[in-house]
Amino acid sequence: MKPLITVIVPVYNGEAFIEKCFNSILNQTYKNLEIIIINDGSTDGSQEICDKFAELDERIIVVHQSNIGLSSVRNKGLDMASGELIGFVDSDDSIHPRMYEILQKHLHDNDADIAMCEISKVYDTNINEHIRESNITVNKQEIHFLEQEEAFKNLFNEKNLVTVVPWNKLYKKEVFKHVRYPDGKVHDDEFVIHHIIQATKKIVFTDAVLYYYFHNENSFTNEKYTLKRLDAIEAIKDRVLLFELQKYNELLQKGSNTYLHLIIIHYYSVQRHFPIEKEVMEQLKKEFEIGFKNYKNIINYKNRMELKFFSIHPSVYSRFVKVRKRLSNLLF
Known part of the structure; x- marks a missing residue:
């Protein structure tokens, strides 16, 4: 059997978009998933939507808790994870149906510690159109290998965003053995990415666009x-x-x-x-x-x-x- 992938999804007041997000994970061609959804004190209808999806698919684990912040949610998901491999998806985003299939194959075939993909910033919820556009990049994808030094250098060039963000990647769980997100901090990905790279020997990168980063006007980056x-x-x-x-x-x-x-x-x-x-x-x-x-x-x-x-x-x-x-x- 293929290794279990734990997908960690933080949720906070996401009733307008989490169904789209959840469906994109459930529709993955890679089926051996554990999906940990942590509802971090939402005050809208997110709790009911999360519970509804948990009833639909036994792979989903839902946790409801008081608001403690994104970093602590990611850490809780890591502590709960049963999978050999770890992925993150933000609840206002979506992923290509083959994202985890492709990343797991690249990770395995190249004995890498992290597999990551290209991302697309999207401004609408027409996921099917984005998938059709991505399929062109999937069919023509090129693979690149990053040793530690090159990965560190990417923190200072045009590949900074793709390298830093946590959610366009598939990680071996061992990468997080001594790494956790800092509680109470924003820019939590900037705090940990250099420690993550330090904990890896090889990263494989595909230029296939597999992750759709939704431009949410209410997100922290747009505040x-x-x-x-x-x-x-x-x-x-x-x-x-x-x-x-x-x-x-x-x-x-x-x-x-x-x-x-x-x-x-x-x-x-x-x-x-x-x-x-x-x-x-x-x-x-x-x-x-x-x-x-x-x-x-x-x-x-x-x-x-x-x-x-x-x-x-x-x-x-x-x-x-x-x-x-x-x-x-x-x-x-």
């Missing part, structure tokens, strides 16, 4: 800026510390540059959206000063000179950026 987003700085700092500990010098250069620029981005975001939060801005400036002192000598000259302006004063950096933009417009 107005809040101070919760500062968690992203902590996540990238943790990544930098891993690179430093493992002596990944090239990655440390990229990571520290990203970390310091992220602090700057959030400084101006707080300044714009929460101008009264002077203490938060001061804390960000202090964190930047410490980080710049620690990493300035490993960052390339061009980035170091740019970051130097912020270390002098944020207003100096702002003027530098405006002048650079004006010059760029004149030249191009």
